[in-house]
Amino acid sequence: MIAQNIGFLIIAIVMIVAALRVVTTNNVVHAALWLVVVLAGAAAQYILLAAEFVAVTQVLVYIGAVMVLFLFGTMLTRARIGAESDLNNSYKKLGIPVGLVMLVAMGLALTDSFGDEKLPESAKVVSTQEVSDQIFGPYLLPFWALSFVLLAAVVGAIVLARKD
Amino acid sequence: MFVNQFLFLGAILFCIGVYGVVARKNAVLMLMSIEIILNSVNINLLTFALRNGSTDGHVFALYIIAVAAAEVGVGLGLVLLVYRNKKTISIDDLSEMRG
Known part of the structure; x- marks a missing residue:
């Protein structure tokens, strides 16, 4: 540990x-x-x-x-x-308070929700077989959708980037 | 190991990425900041997968990686197209859609 x-x-x-x-x-x-x-x-x-x-x-x-x-x-x-x-915007100083406010908000929420909760000590490594059983079992439909997203992205990137 | 140490790492990386998206003008650097944000989300998903003893978070993390790869491909294709037409990839100079 x-x-x-x-x-x-x-x-x-x-x-x-x-x-x-x-x-x-x-x-x-x-x-x-x-x-x-x-x-x-x-x-x-x-x-x-x-x-x-x-x-x-x-x-x-x-x-x-x-x-x-x-x-x-x-x-x-x-x-x-x-x-x-x-490389930077003229209003890049605006980003510092934005990031800090988000960090404080998330930090407060996390400390409030989880405090000093510990992860399980004897966690076993999740094998590739378990992950693939999940992907090709309950999550098969999103997997198909993702395949089409990748296909569309590849075709779209080629169409966008090629010279006519 | 605490749950919160990983969640805080994710939160810090997320905020750094948001700062990058706000502060950067160069389109390629904005895409890099988005990659940092997506990675912080993946750290959170895997933390909860370990905490709850399930593998669903792993599946979501893998899907996020695939979507991020598609996003970078299309995003850089768009950046190349913009550069070819306008000779710049500064976001501030792209104001055709301003009303």
């Missing part, structure tokens, strides 16, 4: 710092690379939460595919790679 808590703390701090860098850095490529740190940290937290299949999917889909898309998008939409000054 102690080791898990130390691991959680280190990964959480790294994730928060990296997320802050994503939203504050002046370099789009740096933001993408800091986002890799956040996503990898999230995958590590999923493993701490006994969700190995979701963690593997996170690495494959997010760090593998989505980051490549982001870097290609960065490459195709700007000529220069480097620090820029016009």
